Amino acid sequence: MTGSVLLWLRQDLRLHDQPALIAAAHMGAVIPVYVLDDEAPGRWRMGGAQRWWLHHSLASLAAALEAKGSRLILKRGEVVAELEKLATETGASEIHAIRHYEPWWVKAEAALGDRLHLHDGNHLAPLRDITTGSGGQYKVYSAFWRALNERMPPPDDLPVPRNIPAPDTWPESEKLADWDLLPAKPDWAKSFAVDWAPGEADALRKADDFVDEVVDYEARRDFPNIEATSRLSPHLHFGEISPATVWHKLDRARNADKFRKEMAWRDFAASLTLAMPRYGYRNGRPAFDALAWRNSAHDLKAWQQGRTGYPIVDAGMRQLWATGWMHNRVRMIAASFLVKHLLIDWRAGERWFWDTLVDADYGNNSVNWQWVAGTGVDSNMWGRIMAPLVQSEKFDAGGYIREWVPELADVPDAAIHDPEAAGMRPQSYPAKIIGHREARERALAAGAAIR
Structure with a gap:
């Protein structure tokens, strides 16, 4: 097999406005390849929700490529080694890819040296x-x-190529089903398909x-x-x-x-x-390294399961589990609650979001958590503590709460944001894990201690 070019695909699973594909197609026969590397990202190995999305996105891309007379080659292993092995096997002289900025991809791109041709487009x-x-x-x-x-x-943006030159023979590909990207029984992602159609x-x-x-x-x-x-x-x-x-x-x-x-x-x-490649796990402001976070597995679990007693927080956390996504305003409220009300390290929240969000992204996840926590280089001040009950009422979250917290479905509008204070909390719904004033005073004291 001669005159082939590898098209290395990562978080660029499309044919439209795909500059690496256009460039590769001008060089010769194109071999699109996706390598599943769970080692290079380290702690940022794709979480469960992302893996569900990836399975369906790859299946969609494979079908689109086949419609163009091409194929998607799947490999699993250390990405640089797999690409070099495939280049040797196919006689590919070049590898074309869209540039990525996650620290593990920057490292992999450097390791591939001159044979890698990078294009901007993401x-x-x-x-x-x-x-x-x-x-x-x-x-x-x-x-x-x-x-x-x-x-x-x-x-x-660039149009989809009319055709994608194919090699005379194709290298072997692994089977997507063998990667076990979808959840085993019980299928916690069974409702994802109601909200999403990856591709x-x-x-x-x-x-x-x-x-x-x-x-x-x-x-x-x-x-x-x-x-x-x-x-x-x-x-x-x-x-x-x-x-x-x-x-x-x-x-x-x-x-x-x-x-x-x-x-x-x-x-x-x-x-x-x-x-700042370590922004995903290091405070942007080093002073916060001395903050006395609480280590409460009980409180963290209550937050993860949407059982804090704060309806807007619980609705968001349950929406996240059911759909792999959460409304942006509610993400801020829920994140602030974990960090400021429960005084739990933002990195514990980042980990949970990384595993449960279909849109978990290294840059967004890291920067947004540190923005809410006040630990980042461009972020809210520590003393800015969101009041979830006020936020819920201000942004008219009653219907949203009823949708995701069915225990509160019959609570009247006047009490839906804070049923406990109104004396209308159903027995099936938990009491507040901590009072807002108590939580605020504790958080302010913790912040004052590191000044």
């Missing part, structure tokens, strides 16, 4: 080019956004629906009762749609500026972890 702009006057990565979002926005719009086709459809239907995103996005968010986050994480494609679709939407800034936050998070 962010709005090449992140290594969005730098401060001294050449470093930005650590404050507002400054990053100004620098990024000067380079917008992104280049026009490029649904990503493009969902983007079109959002753009055509979005009305005042900025004002409505914080209300969990309203379907006003795009739900594109897992599709963007797995690269089933490119940020450039979404950006250009937004040209026909009204009031798109806020959503574009949210997309820029995704780029900022990746840029920040490029500058």
Whole structure:
């Protein structure tokens, strides 16, 4: 087999706006390959929810490639070794891939040396080019956004190739079913398919629906009762749609500026972890290394299971378990509750989200948790403690609570946000794990102790 080129796929599982595919197709016969490497990411090995998504996304991509006369080759093992072995077997002279910024992928890309040809395409702009006057990565979002926005719009997205040149013979591929990415019995992900259809086709459809239907995103996005968010986050994480494609679709939407800034936050998070690769487990502000976190397995479990006695928190945590996703405003409330009310290390929450979110992303997960916790370089102050009961009422979460906490279905509107205070807490629903005032005073004291 000669004249072949490997197309190394990771979190870029699409054919539309795929610059690495276009470049590979110009070089010769293309062999698309996905390598499942559970060792290189270390503690960021894909969690259970992500693995469910990956299974279905790979199946969707394989079908799309077959429709173009191509195939998806699956390999499992240490990614650099597997790619080098496949290149030797096929006689591939080059490997083409879209650049990634997670620390384990940066390391793998460097190890592949000159045979690897990298292309930008998973962010709005090449992140290594969005730098401060001294050449470093930005650590404050507002400054990053100004620098990024000067380079917008992104280049026009690339069309799907009419055909993908195939090799005379194909290398052997592992079978997707043998990877056991789907849950064993009992199937905790059985309801995921109600909310999600992984793959490029649904990503493009969902983007079109959002753009055509979005009305005042900025004002409505914080209300969990309203379907006003795009739900594109897992599709963007797995690269089933490119940020450039979404950006250009937004040209026909009204009031798109806020959503574009949210997309820029995704780029900022990746840029920040490029500058600080250990951000996923090290405080951005070293002073917080001395904070006296509580080690309470009981409280952590209550939070994970949605049994804290705070309806808005519990609704979010149960939505997360059932669907692999949680409304963004509720994510902030639930995260703040774990860190400030329960005084449990943000890294315990990051671990839970990593395993249960279909859109778990190293940059977003790390930066968002540290933003809420106040431990990050660009984050809320420690003393900013979200009041979940106030937030619930402010953002009209009654219907959302009833949907996800059925024990409270019959609680009247006036009491739904805090049934315990109203004397209407059903026996089947737990009492508050801690009072808001008590939790606030404890958190403030813990913060004061490290000043």
